[in-house]
Amino acid sequence: MIRRILGSALAAALALTCLFAPASANAAAAPDIPVGSITAHLSQLQSIASANGGNRASGRPGFTASLNYIKGRLDAAGYTTRVQSFTGGSNLIADWPSGPSGPTVMLGAHLDSVASGPGINDNGTGSASLLEVALAVSAQRPSLTKHVRFAWWGAEEQGLVGSRYYVQNGGASGVEAYLNFDMTGSPNPGYFVYDDDAALQQLFNSYYSSIGVPTEPERVGDGRSDHAPFKSAGVRVGGVFTGASERKTAAQAAKWGGQANQSFDRCYHSACDTYPSNVNTTALDRNADAAAHVLWALAVGTVNPPGNDYSMTVSPSSATVSAGQSASATVATQVTSGNAQTVALSSSGAPAGVSVSFSPASIQSGQSSAVSIAVGASVPAGTYPITLSGDGATVDRSVTFSLTVGGGGGETSWAPYTAYQAGATVTYQGVSYRCLQGHTSLPGWEPPNVPALWQRL
Structure with a gap:
């Protein structure tokens, strides 16, 4: 038994050393993925669903519009994209044209929702996060040691149809590692890391450890998401997950926060899986940064430890008032790595007649500020997204507050x-x-x- 354990540990260590050897000791650090940009994509996906029958299910207009939105951003960023059609849907594949032709590190997320809702956490969160990671590759243009490919799968909710079709038609050839991101912003989140491959699991866990976030092995989704066809084809697989309909235990709530004995995602596969109400932006931010960290470790080289960073949230994230009334909220920040920093708070996007103030207007990351939104008597009815921004000494963050002004009917x-x-x-x-x-x-x-x-x- 001891020899078997030592042998397994040695094999894992050799896999991590040989398969994922860094290009150089001076490779660039992984970028910080701006969560405000991810939530902007989620807002677009919500608008697409709302305009197309309330969903983005595979083969339906909402899915096609979602795919076209992501494809347009990737094409503009310089990716080589192609749409792979199959019965009942399509996949979007995007290859970064620079770097070696192989071996390939591939990241994927399913883009489709169930028919009963817009699918913002499941799986707009994974899809939007990967889009921002892909755009970060384009913006930074790192010197790569591996080929980098992204995929947005169709018909996952019908039984992994899109990813199975891709693998069955030779898609796994040359893929050294596949990373899957399915539900990365559950409102009552956990931090689960796929344990299918010890080397990949260690890369994710090392990042979460560096920001003080404990993890647990992800086993609920074994065989239930798009990594399964790749694993069956002999590809190393990894990824992260924040939980679905299962309930968070008291022990998990003690280490991760949130509500014990409540579902990680109470709106799983439901009409209420909407933006912004069904997304935890702190988890969304951390998991996107983890995706970038591991991609850089696999395809660029050694990743420097994360610097000073913080997350930013607003609660409540929306309010409905009549003209002449006011709304209030709280902006909260949390140090996610390194040391605290001074954060200056400001707002943008408020319509004429609406004023936004913060008390205090400057905080240290880890502190909170009260937000007061005064609506003038002449402000027309409508819904207005207001961006609340934090200008930190090293990192900027932002969140969106949705203000709805009623038609003058009062309370x-x-x-x-x-x-x-x-x-x-x-x-x-x-x-x-x-x-x-x-x-x-x-x-x-x-x-x-x-x-x-x-x-x-």
């Missing part, structure tokens, strides 16, 4: 069986309340009875 009376967004205001028995969490009201959930959902004003 509405609370009613059961009504969908309320966070920030909405109602009256009940002559008292005003603000919604704290988006939900559909039920009898017995009157505002004074559920302080977790309603705040008395």
